[in-house]
Amino acid sequence: xxxxxxxxxxxxxxxxxxxxxxxxxxxxxxxxxxxxxxxxxxxxxxxxxxxxxxxxxxxxxxxxxxxxxxxxxxxxxxxxxxxxxxxxxxxxxxxxxxxxxxxxxxxxxxxxxxxxxxxxxxxxxxxxxxxxxxxxxxxxxxxxxxxxxxxxxxxxxxxxxxxxxxxxxxxxxxxxxxxxxxxxxxxxxxxxxxxxxxxxxxxxxxxxxxxxxxxxxxxxxxxxxxxxxxxxxxxxxxxxxxxxxxxxxxxxxxxxxxxxxxxxxxxxxxxxxxxxxxxxxxxxxxxxxxxxxxxxxxxxxxxxxxxxxxxxxxxxxxxxxxxxxxxxxxxxxxxxxxxxxxxxxxxxxxxxxxxxxxxxxxxxxxxxxxxxxxxxxxxxxxxxxxxxxxxxxxxxxxxxxxxxxxxxxxxxxxxxxxxxxxxxxx
Numbered sequence: 001x002x003x004x005x006x007x008x009x010x011x012x013x014x015x016x017x018x019x020x021x022x023x024x025x026x027x028x029x030x031x032x033x034x035x036x037x038x039x040x041x042x043x044x045x046x047x048x049x050x051x052x053x054x055x056x057x058x059x060x061x062x063x064x065x066x067x068x069x070x071x072x073x074x075x076x077x078x079x080x081x082x083x084x085x086x087x088x089x090x091x092x093x094x095x096x097x098x099x100x101x102x103x104x105x106x107x108x109x110x111x112x113x114x115x116x117x118x119x120x121x122x123x124x125x126x127x128x129x130x131x132x133x134x135x136x137x138x139x140x141x142x143x144x145x146x147x148x149x150x151x152x153x154x155x156x157x158x159x160x161x162x163x164x165x166x167x168x169x170x171x172x173x174x175x176x177x178x179x180x181x182x183x184x185x186x187x188x189x190x191x192x193x194x195x196x197x198x199x200x201x202x203x204x205x206x207x208x209x210x211x212x213x214x215x216x217x218x219x220x221x222x223x224x225x226x227x228x229x230x231x232x233x234x235x236x237x238x239x240x241x242x243x244x245x246x247x248x249x250x251x252x253x254x255x256x257x258x259x260x261x262x263x264x265x266x267x268x269x270x271x272x273x274x275x276x277x278x279x280x281x282x283x284x285x286x287x288x289x290x291x292x293x294x295x296x297x298x299x300x301x302x303x304x305x306x307x308x309x310x311x312x313x314x315x316x317x318x319x320x321x322x323x324x325x326x327x328x329x330x331x332x333x334x335x336x337x338x339x340x341x342x343x344x345x346x347x348x349x350x351x352x353x354x355x356x357x358x359x360x361x362x363x364x365x366x367x368x369x370x371x372x373x374x375x376x377x378x379x380x381x382x383x384x385x386x387x388x389x390x391x392x393x394x395x396x397x398x399x400x401x402x403x404x405x406x407x408x409x410x411x412x413x414x415x416x417x418x419x420x421x422x423x424x425x426x
Contacts, residue, residue, distance in 0.1 A: 015111045019124040025388040026128050028148045028175040029155030045103040052106035062405045067347045074340035075102035081333050085308035104391045108398025115361040122196040125189045126208045129215050136172035136218040143170040172218040181389045183224025186215040191231045195368030227379035234371045288323055295327040306334035325380035348397050362403055369400045
């Protein structure tokens with residue numbers, strides 16, 4: 001048992017690359033190196049990919065685990081599909097897919113190795129969202145994404161997307177390609193801020209998560225709001241059932257029962273019902289149901305290798321966008337591609353959920369990360385994510401891998417008393 005005045009078992013120092021990478025995700029400009037579009041976050045991933053791979057293979061980061069294998073498989077399978085379907089022309093896209101799929105996972109795996117580094121990541125992410133909030137509110141009212149306009153005077157930037165007004169306000173795009181992508185990024189900081197910030201009486205955590213919630217709302221997009229709602233409900237469940245045994249199993253049973261009840265009592269599929277309540281207007285709901293139906297048909301026609309970057313089969317009156325990340329992965333990379341990707345998400349969540357005897361700090365990180373991943377997993381059922389938001393989500397998966405290691409219970413003086421009593425398994 002540790003003494004109450006236990007000293008840190010690990011260094012409080014963490015790599016400066018963590019905030020650099022987080023801030024790079026919010027920069028809206030890019031440059032071209034030959035035919036390759038190089039955004040700031042992509043440059044970070046390219047420069048660190050090989051060093052991270054070497055360290056990972058050497059065993060310095062601990063043993064290779066199931067999430068590692070699944071995320072590597074997702075990246076490798078996507079590259080195989082792109083090269084198989086498009087030949088030499090698909091090599092560049094295959095390389096980028098590997099860099100943006102396995103690269104951020106490895107980055108998080110290498111540079112976030114303890115509670116201090118994880119906390120620094122969370123604070124950096126929350127800070128980025130909070131700094132973007134005033135610009136997002138201004139955009140809601142004035143209709144102008146001023147940061148994109150400002151960077152656009154010097155660099156190539158994402159296009160400014162005109163969108164319909166909602167509630168009399170313009171949907172905030174901030175520094176991302178679409179308002180819904182901005183909202184998804186903001187929602188990723190909500191539960192993490194709530195659980196990981198360690199100020200007295202949690203005022204800092206409540207304040208930062210509240211500001212993050214305002215940023216999500218400024219996107220006026222149903223997908224990010226769904227992520228926020230899911231996270232809020234899971235946080236409430238966590239607090240209300242703190243002393244209930246097998247509480248997460250009970251919650252899973254409730255969700256499954258509700259799904260079966262809707263399936264048996266409604267003349268629509270549960271997916272149709274789900275979508276109808278999660279969109280701002282009937283036209284959007286109607287279109288997403290059609291996207292699902294034609295997307296599933298495309299997957300059945302190309303179940304193994306998908307369609308790659310080719311146009312998927314759909315009526316001419318439908319747009320080409322697939323507003324469902326999981327379905328889009330299945331359409332492009334086949335059933336193996338989506339199984340590898342979904343398996344990566346599930347293996348991280350279930351793996352972390354089975355861990356026992358965590359310190360208070362590690363347990364808080366675990367809850368914040370799992371609730372965040374659950375919220376994002378639901379929200380991306382209604383939107384496809386790519387570029388920076390996609391990279392951020394994969395990075396978050398890798399950022400929690402340090403908790404699997406045996407010596408993850410970082411003790412330090414301010415909270416040593418709490419680490420004397422490891423968190424009860426959830």
